[in-house]
Amino acid sequence: MQAEGTVLLRRSDVEKLLSLRDCINAVEEVFRLQGHGKIPSSEILGVKAPNGGLHVKAALLPSGRSYIVAKLNTNFPVNRTQSRLPTIQGLIAVYDAEDGRPLAVLDSIDITIKRTAAASAVAAKYLARKNSSVATICGCGGQARAQLRAIHSVLALKKIHAFDLNEGAAKNLAVDLSRELKIDIKSVRDLSSAIQNSDLCVTCTPAKEFFVRKKDVAPGTFIAAVGADDAHKQEIDPALIASAKVVADSLEQSCTTGDTHHAIARGLMRKEDVYAELGEIVAGRKSGRDADDEIIIFDSTGVAMEDAVAAAAVYEKARAISIGTYFQFAA
Secondary structure, three states, rough: OOOOOOOEEEEHHHHHHOOOHHHHHHHHHHHHHHOOOOOOOOOEEEEOOOOOOEEEEEEEEOOOEEEEEEEEEEEEOHHHHHHOOOOEEEEEEEEEEOOOOEEEEEEEEEHHHHHHHHHHHHHHHHHHOOOOOOEEEEEEOHHHHHHHHHHOOOOOOEEEEEOOHHHHHHHHHHHHHHHOOOOEEEEOOHHHHHHHHEEEEEEOOOOOOOOOOOHOOOOOOEEEEEOOOOOOOOOOOHHHHHHOOEEEEHHHHHHHOOOOHHHOOOOOOOOOHHOEEHHHHOOOOOOOOOOOOOOEEEEEEOOHHHHHHHHHHHHHHHHHHHHEHHHHHHH
C-alpha cells in the first residue's frame, strides 16, 4: 500500500529517479505540447535581496494526471566567496491540479541542471546541422557538464573546446568528460579561434557583458545561449543576435530577460523578429534549420514547464517504487 501525504525527496533521490535521457524525452514532449497550444503560459515572480534574490516559476501540466508545479530558487553569487553554500539553492512543490493537495516537495538543483541541458539538446536536435561534430563550451561548471552530456546524446560530437576564465575548471572538465564521453576535449584560452572552428557553441556563464562576438561565428553555427536568465546577464553580441535566426524557449522571457532583450534594447531588432519558439518547431508548426549556412541561436531563459514536467516525472517514479519520506502537513 502506498503512503499518503506529501513525499519529501532529497537531491540524491532526485538524481536517482531522473536520468538525463528521460529528462530530454520529457522536455521534448512538453515543448511539443506547448507548440500545439496545450500548455498555459506562465510568468516569473522575482524578489531581490541585498546579496541575491529569489525567483518563482510555476506551470500547469494539464495532460494525463494534471499537476500544478512551482519552483522556488534562490541565487546568491556571494556564496562562492563568502560561504561554502551553492550559488543556487531551491525546492520544487508539486500539487494535484484537481484538488490542490501538496503531493511532493523536492530539491530543485538536479532538476534545474538537467532540464536546462535537456532543452539545449532538444534545440540542437532540431536546429544544429546534423553532421555537427565540433563544439565549444563556455563556462565549465556543473551546468556545462550536463550540457555536453545532453548534446552528445543527440549529436555525434568528436571534438570539444572547453573555455572558462578559471583555466583549472576547463582543464578539470576536459579530463573528466574526455574519459566519460570518450571524445577529444581540450581546454582553450583562445575563445575566438575555438568558436570560429566549431559547429556549435554553448554558453553557460554568469557574464554581464557579451563575449561571443559576431565576427567570430562562422556560417552554419548553432548557439545555445543558456546563461542570460536575468536582465543584467549577457553572453551574445547584440549585433549577432539581430543578424541570426533566433529561436526562444519563451518569446516573452527572451525579450525581457534573455540575450535577445539586449538586442531589442539597442534598437537592433524587434520582438517580432524572433523567428519562433522552440515549441512551434518541435510541434512541426514551423521549420527548424532551412539552410546549412544559417546561424541559429537558441535563447534559453529556462521556462517553468521544463521544471514541471521533470518534477512530475520524479514524483510519479518515487510513488511507483516507494522512495522518499512522507510527511503530513495537516497532522
